[in-house]
Amino acid sequence: MFHQNLLEQILDLPDAPLLIQEVSSKLNEERVRREIFYNEIDESMKVEFINGEIVVHSPVMKRHNQATGLLYKLLDTHCYKYKLGFVGFEKIMTVFTRNDYEPDIVFFGNEKAKDFKEVQTLFPVPDFVVEILSKSTAKNDRGVKFDDYETHKVAEYWIIDPDSEVIEQYLLNEKRYELNLKSSNGTIKSSVIKGFEIPIRAIFDEKLNFETLQDLLK
Known part of the structure; x- marks a missing residue:
């Protein structure tokens, strides 16, 4: 509209x-x-192309890296176990109409992932995206990226604040994102990744993450 x-x-x-x-x-x-x-660009760079500008990202803080790694571990294990598709992190260059992003975590269902090549460096619009906030990226994560993901029908978008340890889950509903969940406790269940439901604290707590991982492997 x-x-x-x-x-x-x-x-x-x-x-x-x-x-x-x-x-x-x-x-x-x-x-x-x-x-x-x-x-x-090359594999050593964490960089994006946003509205005509090249955005080079600085190294992340430990808590950012830890949240990314803990969630990726759970997502990847679940998707591998049930053969649901491809989960990528950090440097998966996703190509949108105007911009190119490297989200912190992405998921592509089998319909898209079946055609991926081992030497592929550019990827289509994901089905599911996670961005871990930092001071330098929060504006874009909540701004141009939010709008672009919505416009290009990324069906599910998680925004994670590693400082406050809060997660926001947005689901696409009739071309617009709706906030489905915002919490630091309880569980979160993906709408896109079938059967994926975890304690929110498992994204921030290594011990709980390990216990959750063990449950996923059963």
Whole structure:
């Protein structure tokens, strides 16, 4: 609805053709920068392409890394056990219409994952995304990424704050994200990853994570 209203506002302007031409020119320049970006990045870099700009990420704090690792361990074990698809983390470059992101954790169901190659470096829009907040990424995680994931129909999006140890679960409902859960306790159940349900504390507590992992392996 927002995009439709914006388009109508532009078309009402007398200089709409000139404005559209200018936007087209800017986007063409951006496409050139994006190609350069693809050619210059390598596996050692944690980097994204957002609205025409190259965003290089600094090293993460231990609590960020720990939350990522603990959740990835559980997700990957569950998905491997039940052959549900591919779980990636840290440097999986996902390609959207305009931008390229490397979310902290991604999941692709079998429909997408069956065509992946061992040497693949660029991946399609995921079915499920997790972002672990940090001071430098929170604005994008809650802003442009949130909007992009929603627009491109990422069915489930988890935002995790490792400082307050709170998780937010957003589910896509009629093209819009709805907050399904925000908590630091209890359990969380994925809508996309069949059968995946864990204690929220297992994302932050190593001992509970190990116990949960043992349960998953039974």
